[in-house]
Amino acid sequence: MAGTVCENLPWRAPNGQLRVEACLALLEQLAAAGTIQLPAKQARAGYRSTGPRGEPQPVREVVVRLGEVRPITVEPVPAAEQASWDATMAKYHPLGFRRAFGAQQRYWIRGELGGEPVILGALLFAAPARHVAVREAWLGWTREQMERCRYRIVANSRYLILPGVAVPHLASHALALALRRLPDDWQARYGYRPVVVETFVAPPWRGTCYRAANWLHLGQTTGQGRQDRQYAQGGTVREVFVYPLVQDWRQALVAERPEQPEAATESGSEAQDAGGDGMITAEQKLNEMTEERIKQRFAAMASFLDERQRRLFAAAEAVAYGAGGQTRVARLLHMSTETVARGMAELQDPEAPQMEGIRKPGGGRRRAVESDPTLLSDLEHLVDPVTRGEPDSPLRWTAKSARNLSAELNKLGHSTSEHLVRDLLHAMGYSLQANRKTLEGGGSPAERENRDAQFQHINERVKEFQAQGQPIISCDTKKKELVGQYKNPGQEWQPKGQPEPVKVHDFIDPELGKIAPYGVYDLTQNNAWVSVGTDHDTAAFAVASIRTWWQTMGHEAYREATRLLITADGGGSNGSRNRLWKVELQALADDTGLEIMVCHFPPGTSKWNHIEHRLFSFITQNWRGRPLVSHEVVVNLIANTTTSTGLKVHAGLDTNVYPTGVKVSDDELAAINLSPDAFHGVWNYTIRPRQQESD
Numbered sequence: 083m084a085g086t087v088c089e090n091l092p093w094r095a096p097n098g099q100l101r102v103e104a105c106l107a108l109l110e111q112l113a114a115a116g117t118i119q120l121p122a123k124q125a126r127a128g129y130r131s132t133g134p135r136g137e138p139q140p141v142r143e144v145v146v147r148l149g150e151v152r153p154i155t156v157e158p159v160p161a162a163e164q165a166s167w168d169a170t171m172a173k174y175h176p177l178g179f180r181r182a183f184g185a186q187q188r189y190w191i192r193g194e195l196g197g198e199p200v201i202l203g204a205l206l207f208a209a210p211a212r213h214v215a216v217r218e219a220w221l222g223w224t225r226e227q228m229e230r231c232r233y234r235i236v237a238n239s240r241y242l243i244l245p246g247v248a249v250p251h252l253a254s255h256a257l258a259l260a261l262r263r264l265p266d267d268w269q270a271r272y273g274y275r276p277v278v279v280e281t282f283v284a285p286p287w288r289g290t291c292y293r294a295a296n297w298l299h300l301g302q303t304t305g306q307g308r309q310d311r312q313y314a315q316g317g318t319v320r321e322v323f324v325y326p327l328v329q330d331w332r333q334a335l336v337a338e339r340p341e342q343p344e345a346a347t348e349s350g351s352e353a354q355d356a357g358g359d360g361m362i363t364a365e366q367k368l369n370e371m372t373e374e375r376i377k378q379r380f381a382a383m384a385s386f387l388d389e390r391q392r393r394l395f396a397a398a399e400a401v402a403y404g405a406g407g408q409t410r411v412a413r414l415l416h417m418s419t420e421t422v423a424r425g426m427a428e429l430q431d432p433e434a435p436q437m438e439g440i441r442k443p444g445g446g447r448r449r450a451v452e453s454d455p456t457l458l459s460d461l462e463h464l465v466d467p468v469t470r471g472e473p474d475s476p477l478r479w480t481a482k483s484a485r486n487l488s489a490e491l492n493k494l495g496h497s498t499s500e501h502l503v504r505d506l507l508h509a510m511g512y513s514l515q516a517n518r519k520t521l522e523g524g525g526s527p528a529e530r531e532n533r534d535a536q537f538q539h540i541n542e543r544v545k546e547f548q549a550q551g552q553p554i555i556s557c558d559t560k561k562k563e564l565v566g567q568y569k570n571p572g573q574e575w576q577p578k579g580q581p582e583p584v585k586v587h588d589f590i591d592p593e594l595g596k597i598a599p600y601g602v603y604d605l606t607q608n609n610a611w612v613s614v615g616t617d618h619d620t621a622a623f624a625v626a627s628i629r630t631w632w633q634t635m636g637h638e639a640y641r642e643a644t645r646l647l648i649t650a651d652g653g654g655s656n657g658s659r660n661r662l663w664k665v666e667l668q669a670l671a672d673d674t675g676l677e678i679m680v681c682h683f684p685p686g687t688s689k690w691n692h693i694e695h696r697l698f699s700f701i702t703q704n705w706r707g708r709p710l711v712s713h714e715v716v717v718n719l720i721a722n723t724t725t726s727t728g729l730k731v732h733a734g735l736d737t738n739v740y741p742t743g744v745k746v747s748d749d750e751l752a753a754i755n756l757s758p759d760a761f762h763g764v765w766n767y768t769i770r771p772r773q774q775e776s777d
Contacts, residue, residue, distance in 0.1 A: 083120075084109060095185075095233070136165025138173045139201050144193075144247045149634055149734060151193035151202065151249055156259040158267055159188040159204075171204055175242045177284075182239065184209025185272050187264070191243075191256045202247050205260055206240035207268075209233075210280055216301035216322050217280060220577055227336045234335055236268065238281040241291075253291035254718045261295075265327055277327055277335045282320035289321050294718040296708070297323040300577065372403065373414055380415055390428075392417075397425030450502055457496055461506055464490050532762055533684040539761055540649060540681045547647045548606060553640045554647045556603045556692040557628060559619050559655060560612075560701065565594035565710050572706025584709050597716055599701070599733075600624055600655075602631040603693040607639055609730040610697050612720050614713065616737050623740040624655040625666035632674060635732060645677045651688040658682040658764055661746035668754045671771045682765040700725055 087093070087109075088100040095101055113120045144151065159167045167188050171179035182188075191203035210232060211217075217235075218228060243253055265275040282303060283289040293299065300322045328334050376399050387395060396415050400407035400422050408426065412419045450457060464487055484504040491498045547554045569584045590596065598619040603610040611634060613627035628648070636643075650656040656663055671678050683691055705719040713735050720733040759766035 136163075136167075136169040138170040139166060139244065141174075141244060141246045142200070144195060144200065144202065144249060146195065146249060147734075148249055148251050148255060151195050151200070151252075152634070153194065154202075154252070154255060154259065155192045156189050156205070156256055156263065157192060159190055163190070164188065167204055170244075171206065171240055171242055174245055175240055177240070179206075179240060182206055182208040185233070185236075185268075187267055187271065189260055191252075193249075201244065202249070202252060203243040203256060204240070205238065205242075205256070207236050207260075207264060207279070208239045210235040210237045211282070214280070214303060214322060216303075216577075217324065220298075220300050220324065221278075221332065221335065223336055231336050234274070234277045236264070236276040236279050238279055241281070251294075251714060251717060254294035254714065255721065257291055257295045258718065258722045261325060261327065275327075277331050279325045279327060281323050283323065284318050284320045289323055290714075292323045292325075294712075294714050295325075296719065296722065297325045299323055373410065376403075376411065377414055393421055393425035394428060395425075396422045397429050400426060401429065450498070450506075454496055457491070457498070458506065458510070460491060460494055460496065461487065461503065462510065465507070465510075465512065533687065536681075536684050536762060536765055537687075537690070539759075539766060540683070543647055543679065543681055543766075544605065544649070547645065550645075551640070551642070552645045552647065553636055553643050554605045554649070555628070555631070555636075556605060556649045556696075557624065557656060558601060558651055558688070558691055558693050558698075559624070560599040560601060560698045562596045562598050562619070563710055563716070564588060564590060565597055565713060565716065566591040567709050567711055570705060570707060570709055572703075572708075574707035582709060594712070597710075597713065598623070599716075599720065600627040601693050601697050602628055603697045604631075604636070604639070605692055608696075608728055609635065610693075610732070611635055612697075612701075612731060612733040613736045614717055614720065614733060615740070616713070616735070617740045618742050619655050620740040620742060620744070621655045621660050621663035622666055622744070623736070623738075624663065625670055626736065626738070626740075629670055629673075630734065630736075632670075632676075643676065645679060646674075648678060648680045649691065650680065650682055651691060652682045652685050652765065653688075661751055662744055664754050664756060664769065665746050665750060667769050668756075668772070671755075671769050675771050677768060677770050679768045680766070684765070697723075697729070697731070700729065701731075 084102045084105040085100055088102060088105050093101045093105060109118070109120060112118045148154070167190070168179060186206065186208040189205040189207075190201055191205065193200055193202050212232075213228075221228075223231070238257075241253075241257070261279065264279070269275045281289075281292060281297070283292065289297070289299070303320045303322060305319045379399075380395065383395065384392070392415075396411050396417055399415075400411040403410060408419055408422050411417075412422045484500045484507065487507075488498045488500045488503045491503070544554055567584050568588055574582075595616060598615040598617075599612050600615060600619070600623060601610055601612045611627070611631035613623070613630055615623050615627075617623070632646075636646075648656075652658045654660075667678055667680070670676075688694065701720055701723050704723045705716075708715075708719065710716050710719070717733045717735055721731055723729065723731045753772075755770045755772050757768045757770070758764075759768070
């Protein structure tokens with residue numbers, strides 16, 4: 083009966099299933115009020131045991147570092163293993179397990195130990211709590227919004243690291259991996275993407291792994307459970323943590339779902355175009371449909387329209403579009419806004435005389451690149467010698483202004499303007515940087531003259547190594563940070579009027595001290611390793627970080643590599659005149675068998691190093707406004723740094739001691755198998771393995 087009622091209303095859950103349980107409760111309420119009369123309940127057989135029917139996973143001792151069980155993966159539980167998952171959770175989790183509520187997704191936490199796959203833990207995401215006071219206050223939504231949109235919240239209702247598994251940082255690392263894939267898995271299974279994840283931590287646990295994984299602590303529950311609707315029972319007070327899965331989570335949480343459920347199941351298409359959060363409002367959907375129809379109408383009529391008719395067509399569409407129509411239609415039809423504005427003026431006054439004729443197809447001035455075939459090649463020749471880099475291609479951005487380039491082209495016999503040069507540069511994939519940036523820093527006059535040539539040299543080496551499939555890394559030390567409850571610049575979402583308290587004075591905590599993050603960024607793979615050092619930032623620490631990158635990431639990605647290119651600053655722990663740096667690199671070359679080529683950026687130009695604007699800047703954004711209260715928090719904040727271009731970061735804590743003041747004798751320096759480059763050998767040199775010489 084309940085199923086029939088749900089089918090005819092229709093009354094369905096967001097995942098498309100009938101709301102039979104809710105309908106049963108409604109029918110019982112109507113019967114109790116005398117509104118309807120229900121038939122007598124039929125006798126039912128005794129309930130079967132709800133206990134798990136599978137065998138739990140065996141317990142084994144895994145007491146290693148996180149890097150020794152990589153790769154860590156969080157994978158959905160196959161149907162064949164669900165009974166084993168249930169039995170494992172029921173046996174080992176302190177709260178036990180019987181069944182999950184509502185929509186649910188189970189995960190295994192897997193790793194590898196000595197080349198053998200091993201299960202390290204398990205997670206469960208299920209339906210959220212019906213009502214949590216601190217959560218509702220944080221969300222700031224109305225009761226109607228709460229009833230309508232609560233399904234967009236998902237609860238991490240069970241989290242288990244198996245007994246015997248003692249791997250530092252595993253819990254927060256696995257939690258971060260689960261949150262990365264949860265929206266896609268949930269959408270594939272239920273047809274929509276969750277917006278917020280919540281969890282409740284009961285004493286004596288404090289939720290350390292949730293804090294380390296950047297979850298927000300909202301406060302405490304009142305102690306009533308899911309079934310205590312009358313608030314009559316005293317229960318356990320739990321800590322409430324939440325994690326927004328999208329940036330504009332408040333707006334996405336109460337947004338209307340698309341009218342067509344199928345649209346929400348297309349991961350990566352319309353859902354991503356709407357802002358990356360998987361929620362498309364009805365207004366956005368309508369605008370997309372309107373714009374698509376405008377393009378279709380124009381494509382069907384374009385071949386029949388002359389210049390004035392095209393203008394009037396665009397103007398009519400802009401008027402019909404409404405607010406913002408002029409700009410949107412101009413963009414859709416690849417016209418200028420001035421052209422659309424002229425058409426709109428003509429529509430308002432159709433009797434106004436037309437002072438200009440209609441050009442025939444193909445009429446008007448020819449494009450500059452058509453009338454001057456050598457213009458693009460000459461412009462490329464002028465720009466290329468000072469190419470220095472941008473995110474989309476190795477060391478590619480120009481420091482010449484459009485005005486100077488236009489003047490140079492005019493000297494060559496071309497007729498150009500500053501605006502034309504700027505348009506051509508954008509079409510060729512360049513972005514402009516100020517010329518004065520290249521003159522920063524000190525150094526001798528000869529060094530200043532060689533800076534542009536050094537950038538060209540680095541650019542050529544990068545292209546050469548990439549063409550050969552050899553690894554290229556950019557390395558440097560990020561700014562040292564205090565560890566403890568200290569203020570970190572920036573802002574973060576917190577309950578109103580409850581900013582996180584920090585210390586007034588930045589006196590160094592004697593127990594935690596400072597950390598020195600040393601980064602190794604792979605230009606080709608767009609991934610990085612960051613060693614979080616607790617001792618001094620020395621050349622030994624710098625090369626140890628590069629060695630760790632090669633052992634954990636580089637060797638796997640470049641199995642056939644014979645050479646390694648390192649681009650680094652000219653000073654600090656990886657300076658061009660640092661003797662210990664070269665001694666440690668020689669040891670690295672001997673151990674790995676790699677021929678290591680080093681190219682240093684000229685003095686005062688470290689900001690051009692790729693690692694600065696491709697890694698360090700995003701780490702700073704990720705932990706803005708968040709006190710770095712412990713080493714674990716620092717490592718997890720760095721490891722969870724991502725970008726829209728697919729950056730992946732791995733991080734680890736380096737507690738080794740790196741003493742300062744280590745002297746390198748002339749004999750030790752002479753023993754290095756170092757070959758200076760023909761161009762500026764102080765900045766460019768190659769260190770080869772010494773065992774190859776003996777062979």
